[in-house]
Amino acid sequence: MSRIVIVGAGPVGSLLGLLLKARGDDVVVYERRGDPRAQGYVGGRSINLALSDRGMLGLQQAGVVDDVEKVAVAMPGRQVHGVDGSSSFLPYGLNGEHIRSVSRGGLNIKLLDLLDGAGVPVHFEHPCVDVDLAAGRVRCGAVEAKGDVVIGADGAFSAVRAAFLKTDRFDYSQSFLPHGYKELAIPAGPGGSFLLERHALHIWPRSSFMLIALPNQDGSFTCTLFFAHDGDDASFAARSTPTAARSFFARAFPDALALLPDFDDQWARNPVSSLATIRCQPWHRGKTLLIGDAAHAIVPFFGQGLNAGFEDCRVLVEILADVDGDWARALPLFEQARKENADAIATLALENFIEMRDKVGRPDFLVRKKIEAALARAAPDLVTPSYTLVTFRPLTPYAAALRQIRAQDALLDRLSADVDVVAPVLRDPADAALQALLRRKATAHFS
Amino acid sequence: MSRIVIVGAGPVGSLLGLLLKARGDDVVVYERRGDPRAQGYVGGRSINLALSDRGMLGLQQAGVVDDVEKVAVAMPGRQVHGVDGSSSFLPYGLNGEHIRSVSRGGLNIKLLDLLDGAGVPVHFEHPCVDVDLAAGRVRCGAVEAKGDVVIGADGAFSAVRAAFLKTDRFDYSQSFLPHGYKELAIPAGPGGSFLLERHALHIWPRSSFMLIALPNQDGSFTCTLFFAHDGDDASFAARSTPTAARSFFARAFPDALALLPDFDDQWARNPVSSLATIRCQPWHRGKTLLIGDAAHAIVPFFGQGLNAGFEDCRVLVEILADVDGDWARALPLFEQARKENADAIATLALENFIEMRDKVGRPDFLVRKKIEAALARAAPDLVTPSYTLVTFRPLTPYAAALRQIRAQDALLDRLSADVDVVAPVLRDPADAALQALLRRKATAHFS
Structure with missing residues (x-):
């Protein structure tokens, strides 16, 4: 049994506390914010999560999968909205797989309740102000805690990581997008009805910017506008007043604007x-x-930030089991197992912004997705759609998914320009001759 | 006239203070360390500098070129030392150009004396503890200073930059090499004689590590060992004791070890x-x-860190002249002018480590250098040797030098594998037919 001090009682710190307690460790958690059950949830990030199978695998170990499924809204695909008000549905998987829209606050509170039940003390309003990395000693508020191990699960702006930054030979980078985001809420319709398709992640792709909306159980949707910070027209700087923003929405998102009655106030x-x-x-x-985010914060465009954090928890506990709870051996093994995967999902998340805001609105992308699906059907042992690899293959490490995606992309580049492929795929992707041709091409590519 | 607060009285802060005072600004300087004239120089970095023409151009504006030339030791090339005790000289330029070995402390003191003479107050032992970036207010020790502009010239571990890190949307990265360094001194010989060639930068390239030595005016040399931090054999970790280090030197640098009588103590x-x-x-x-380093710290392998900082000073003062001292316009123009150049020299400096520790010891590199020289002679309007571009063309921006080097490298890759070129270059690089051939190939490549 080891004494473990966890800094941060967000979803990752809470899940980790549960899993370590279940191992038999003596766990204590310190959290900067107040108790969300007493004060209401004050998140640092978006209020909706897109939970996928990786995150669920971590939650499964804590036995909360059923609770989460109960409050989640299934999203089996993207509903893409054009400027003209038209929309179309693009499924995420080939077999109806879905991701889940979940309230971050609700999930966090559920995990905190479980921590209470497991007898893990959580001290709220105890901000980490100093860490002695070598000694495993941390000062949180007025309390000094000492652990066999201290774990910083305190998010993208981690106070524990700040102590690492003061040490020699700590490689570090923070890189900001030119885009920021603002949340807006679409209220439920009469009787808690959904004013947009309930079972979808909605996207209004507009090339250099986009609006998205995720469903909540009460019929409302949480919208997020991803928009350049600076610029003369399509930017937060140019649209700082509600009036300027409203006229922009009237042009770019007329259908969404119609669902935002208190737009000016929200803006x-x-x-x-x-x-x-x-x-x-x-x-x-x-x-x-x-x-978690303290080690590897990423942009939200693959919906994988928290999933990666939960996966961290699962992998750490598996490694601890392998080394019989020897933390000194577990720490380097954990980094070795996770670092390249964290780097891979960071890269994929940045790339998916371009896919979401630009490509999903373009016909050539739709053709490419059709070829990818036909290929996956023709050679399922060789080709798995990229979204499926990241989202619905929770035991495929992110780095392996990225390598596979790169290899498949090279093949898809070629097939997308191949007249013997494109026209037949659009006609009938299940056609036997086409399937045989795709199988041959995939085999040649991957041999 | 503007009120300018400079944080940092190292070489860059001091030169900048002189240049701004000469413009007519009201300048005050705060420095964390004590006065090196009273206390002896305590540098944070290597005690020797390799000053090249870019740095001299900045110093020229302050009128200290003659003073610096007096205390500098000219280094017109590299003396490369093999394991067998053999050595050979590789000139840096085609026309005997040289870089200068200069004492960092001596140069700094000279600039501080000039600041005194110019009536610029320098407050030592006043560490910067807080900066209000928007207001131009800085707290140094117990003093609060307010400027129209505050300039952080406080080096690689800048306290002023730490205040930037607390603001939103500040991109930042620090990346460490797996190698560290340790300095060792070779004393002067009898009567202040030089125990190695005086006019050279000495290199003992050993592929994955290297030793270098720079001459001092008193006949001594300052050696620097660049060595992996970790590893089983060739590393600081494996050679932590003088005995373990000595046996390694006996194998890798026997000739240098013979010149280090107090090796064990120094180690x-x-x-x-x-x-x-x-x-x-x-x-x-x-x-x-x-x-300077506060904005862009680089590794020392091109000897350009301080040169880039002095170039910053020169460019900033030129921009201020262009905009009639309007600092609000000058700040973004300065960054725009310098950022890509700082990134370029950072890249070049990292690449030059491989050239110094590995390539200069290999025959194929020497052949390539001969082809480069022959090419530069055949087509001087198209080809300039890479070292010359960085070091002896002070008005060529680093980014332009890097682009030119990339283009030339592609040509050199090809010519190094061209039997019609390699053998003739080794026979007689001035041969007329060869020169005509190289001229044609360069013209075709760059057209």
Whole structure:
């Protein structure tokens, strides 16, 4: 049994506390914010999560899958909205697989309740102000805590990581997108009805910017506008007043604007937030470890940030089992297992912004997706659609998914320009001759 | 006339203070360390500098070129030492151009004396503890200073930059090499004689590590060992004791070891330092600007760190002249002018480590250098040797030098594998038929 101090009682810190307690460790958690069950949830990030199978695998170990499924809204695909009001549905998987829209606050509270039930003390309003990495000693508020291991699960702006930054040979980078985001809420319709398709992640792709909307169980949708910070027209700087923003929405998102009755108030009230990718190395020093966003914050465009954090928890616990709870061995093994995967999902998340805001609105992308699907049907042992690899193959490491995606992209580039492929795929992707041709081409490509 | 607060009285802060005072600005300087004239120089970095023409151009504006030339030791090339004790000289330029070995402390003191003479107050032992970037207000020790502009010239571990890191949308990266360094001194011989060739930068290239030595005016040399931090054999970790280090030197640098009589003492006494590249953006926020290493710290392998900082000073003063001293316009123009050049020299410096520690010891590199020289002679309007571009063309921006080097490297790759070129170059690089052939090939490549 080890004494473990966790800094941060967000979803990752809470799940980790549960899993370590279940292992038999003596766990204590310190959290900067107040208790969301007493005060209401004050998140640092978006209020909706897109939970996928990787995250569920971590939650499964904590036994909360059923609770989460009960409050989740299934999203089996994207509903893409054109400027003309038309829309079309693009399924995420080939077999109806779905991701889940879940309230971040609700999930966090559920995990905190479980921590209480497991007898793990959580001290709220105890901000981490100092860490002795080598000694495993941390000062949170007025309390000094000492652990066999201290784990920083305190998010993208981690106070524990700040102590790493003061040490020699700590590689670190934070890189911001030129785009920021602002949230807007579409209320439920009469009787809690949904004013947009309930079972979809909605996207209004507009090339250099986009609006998205995720369903909530009460019939409302949470919209997020991803928009350049600066610029003369399509930017937060140019649209700082509700009037300027409203005229822009009337042009770019007329159908969404019609569903936002209190647009002006929301625009004025809701803040603009920034989007950063944070990479660092090493993740452990002495008796201290970073995990989740504290070790690898990513942009939200693959919906994988929290999923990656939950996956961290699952992998750490598996490694601890392999080394019989020897934390000194587990820390480097954990970083070795996770670092390349964290880098891979960071890259994929940045690339998916371009897919979401631009490509999904273009005909050539739709053709490419059809070829990818036909190929996956013709050679399922060789080709898996990229979205499926990241989202619905929770045991495929992100880095392996990225390598596979790169190899498949090279093949798709070629097939998308191949007249013997494009026309037949559009006619009938299940055609036997086409399937045989695709199978031959895939075999040649991957041999 | 503007009120300018400079944080940092190292070489860059001092030169900038002189140049701004000469413009007519009201300048005050705060420095964390004590006065090196009273206390002896305590540098944070290597005690020797390789000053090249870019740095001299900045110093020229301050009128100190003659003073610097007096204390500099000219180094017109590299003396490369083999394991067998053999050595050969590789000139840096085609026309005997040289770089200068200069004492960092001596140069700094000279600039501080000039600041005194110019009536610029320098407050030592006033560490910067807080900066209000927007207001141009800085707290140094117990003093609060307010400027129209605050300039952070406080080096790679800049306290002013730390205030930028707390603001939103500040891109930042620090990246460490797996190699560190340790300095060792070769004493002068009898009567102040030089025990190695005086007019050369000495290199003992050993592929994955290297030793270098720069001459000092008193006949001594300052050696620097660049060595992996970790590893089983060739590393600081494996050679932490003088005995373990001595046996390694006996194998890798027997001739140098013979010139280091107090090797064991020096090895035990001198620290191992780390090597980092630091990039950030933006360099200015509100009324505050970063300059020199505070904005762009690089590894030392092209000897350009301080040269780039002095070039910053020159360019900033030129821009101020262009905009009639309008600092609000000058700050973004400065960053725009310098950022890509800082990134370019950071890249070149990292690449030059491989050239110094590995390539200069290999025959194929020497052939390539001969082809480059022959090419530059055949087509001087099209080809300039890479070292010359970086070091002896002070008005060619680093980014332009890097682009030209990339284009030339593609040509050199091809010519190095061309039997019609290699053998004739080794026979007689001035041969008329060869020169005509090289001219044709260069023309075709660059057209």
